[in-house]
Amino acid sequence: MMLQAHTDGWTLLFLAAFIPGVHLQRNDSSIQPVSDSELHPEVVIYRPVxxxxxxxxxxxxxxLKDVLGxxxxxxxxxxxxxxxxxxxxxxxxxxxRVRTSGYCGTEDAVLSLTLPDNAASLQFNFRKDKDAFYVVKVTAHLAYPICQGCANKSYLGLLAHEKLFRTTNGQSFNCKSESLLLLSSQLSIKLVPLQMQAFSLRKGQYGKEMECWADFNKRVIPIIVGATVVGLLLIAVLTFLVVRDRRRQGYDPL
Incomplete structure (x- = not known):
């Protein structure tokens, strides 16, 4: 028995020395086996807060780039x-954390923004006419647990058959003001700021900016109000001068 154990030991040493992939292992109770948690660490699922x-x-x-880059x-x-x-x-x-995807066609294009584990998404569907492009559909979803230990609850929203952010081909839609999209009774999307362009981008750069109505009103209305106030002040001053001159003429001797 001892001779056989001795022979087996030399055999193992020979295999470990000359054959790749063969390793000696100590029979030591102090060495703990690798736990399943170390071999398969827990996957952390992304959830919106x-x-x-x-x-x-x-x-x-x-x-987003087409097949030609x-x-x-x-x-x-x-x-x-x-x-x-x-x-x-x-x-x-x-x-x-956003992953960008979608596709580009000659008349239709899609831009999708997605968070890990499909926790949230936002998608724009573009359409091109002869002289303009616009967003025809916006879809969004958001999933999150409503309480600790509860299953995820999803909120879905859709805004379709619209002509949002309509802009002349070769130009970009630009809006520094808030753009609020009501997608459902429980989900809305606020975009601020917003600049976008589809189909025709020279060297990947935005074209001439087309201002949104909200920005136009913010810029023009104060000018109109200011001009109106100045006009009213001038009218008041002129009226005062005219009345004063008439009163003076009424006291002149005949």
Whole structure:
């Protein structure tokens, strides 16, 4: 028996020395086996964290290229989800976690922004006419657990058959003001700021900016109000001068 054990030992040493992949293992109870948790660490699933108050969403530029490597969609935006669940809850899209996807066609294009584990998404469907392009559909969803240990609850929203952000081909739609999209009774999307262009981007750069109505009103209305006030003041001054001159003429001797 001892001779056989001795022979087996030399055999193992020979195999370990000359045959790759064969290793000696100590029969030591102090060496603990690898646990399943170390071999298969727990996968952390990304879940949005909703906030009770609004905040300015971080801005990022998202681009999509066609099969030739040409930029066909470019969008600079900050997006905030607004969920109505007894009271408003808010979630800002994190650009560092967004995956960009979609496709580019001659008359239709899609830009999809998706968070890990499909926790949230935002999609724009573009359409091109002869002289303009616009967003014909916006879809979004947000999934989060409503309580600790509860299953995820999803909020879905759709805004279709529209001509949003309509812009002349070769130009970009630009809006520094808030753009609020009501996608459902429980889900809205706030875009601020927003600049986008599809189909025709020279060297991947935005074309001439087309100002949105909200920005136009913010810029023009104060000018109109100011001009109206100045006009009223001038009328008041002129009226006062005319009345004063007439009163003086009434006291002149005949």
């Amino acid at each position: 909703l906030q009770p108050s609004e905040s300015i969403p971080p801005t990022e530029t998202y681009m 040409t930029v066909c969609i470019k969008a600079t935006l900050g997006a905030e989800y607004i969920v109505i669940e007894k009271k408003p809850w808010y979630f800002s899209l994190d650009p560092s």
